[in-house]
Amino acid sequence: MDRVLCVWVPDWPVRVAGPAPDVPLAVMAGGLVLACSPAARAAGVRRGMRLRPARARCPELRAVERDVEEEIRGFEPLVRTLEEAVMPRLEVVRPGLLAAPARGPARYWGGEPQLVERVTAVLRELGHPARAGAGDTVFAAALAARSGALVPPGESAAFLAPYPVGVLGRPRLTELLHRLGVTTLGAFAALPADRVAARFGAEGVAAHRTARGLEARPVSSRTGTADHSVSHVFEPATSLLEPVVFAAKAAADRLHQRLTAAGVVCARLEAEVELGDGRRLARVFRHEGRLSAAAVAERVRGVLRAWETDGTLAGGASAGAPTGPGGTA
Known part of the structure; x- marks a missing residue:
């Protein structure tokens, strides 16, 4: 697991x-x-x-x-510092919340408690009090992070059981469950899966799996095998950010069309920029729903502004050949 x-x-x-x-x-x-x-x-x-x-x-x-753009711009330096000092390939769930596979880094640092201590210490040094938690799923780990808990392997469902169904972040489903007297994740998880599917449809099935401590789309340090990437190359290269953001928005539209045609849902999205000096910069965003083209552009603009501010783009931005976002199902 x-x-x-x-x-x-x-x-x-x-x-x-x-x-x-x-x-x-x-x-x-x-x-x-x-x-x-x-x-x-x-x-x-x-x-x-x-x-x-x-x-x-x-x-x-x-x-x-x-x-959101400013939140992403401000959060990016923290993400890059953690990637350099503790563990690579972090995924931004939202500004202020990160997810990553824990097994490898925990082994390297001597265990999950030591990994948590290292992560929080690095952020403390940057002036940001932080908490970290671990679990079998992103959802369980995110809730565990609120209290700094390390949920033992195989016990995510029991950990989640007392939480109110509202933490699922699905208002319509929450309202329906409350009408049925189902108020906790444990009570929801106890419902038969076939009845949940018949009554609540695909949204209910996904939420039911979450409540049961299951992850439909696990965090991965590698992209999926299917290629759903889209790109845009500037000829000649541009040193301006706004054309790159506009291209990213258009690329996101094409990406959503491709995913729809393939019958898959985007679980994580990677935005990558290739610079004229050959460097590639990338950031992975995790999202359980559909990131609109505008939301993609917002995120791309935020990370580009962060890279511009801290000098990461220096020496290559003026000759950059940006590529658009790619998504994995």
């Missing part, structure tokens, strides 16, 4: 927004509170609230819209 490590930097959207710890701030997305500062939480603001009830609890609450 594969083991997965997840690394979590709490309140990353708030950290990117940059308020002082005593400033009550909420980062909004889709009209709901995505994240909030410690001062806001102390006043009763919670994730998932709408702005009006949040301000009813905290009248001095400052609200800002989420900036």
Whole structure:
């Protein structure tokens, strides 16, 4: 059974927004509170609230819209530092949360506890308090990271059982399950798989597997065998970022068309840029749903800005031959 490590930097959207710890701030997305500062939480603001009830609890609450591109730009240096100092080939689940196969790195560092200590120590040195956890699936490891837990092999289902079904991140399914009196992952996992498929369809089946501690698409340090990549080559090469981002968005559209034709779903997406001096830079994004072309462009722009800011592109950007994102099913 594969083991997965997840690394979590709490309140990353708030950290990117940059308020002082005593400033009550909420980062909004889709009209709901995505994240909030410690001062806001102390006043009763919670994730998932709408702005009006949040301000009813905290009248001095400052609200800002989420900036995914800036979150990615700020997170990329942390990812690269961990890849250089601890373990290669990290996957960005979202800005502030990383996933990676744990077995090899844990063996190298002397065990999972030592790997967790190394990861968190490196991020602490960068000024970012972080937590890490391990489990048999990305979902279990991500929840384990919240408390720094190491879920023993084969015990992910038992670890997940007490959690409310809302942690699945599927509001419609959560509402239906609540109507049926199914409120925990353990109760959901106990339902027969055939009945779940008949009642809730493909979304329910995927969520049911998650609740049972199973991973439909395990984290991998290698891309899949099927080639679903798309690319764009600039002739002549460009030193401007926006044409690259525009090309990435168009490439993402072609990628989604290709995946649809193949009848597969994108579990992870790799954006790669080849520079004129022969260097290749890449970042892998993990996503359990469908990343829109706009979301792909947002992520590509974020990592490119990070590479430009820290000088990674220097010496090759002016002669770069960028390639578009590739996805693996």
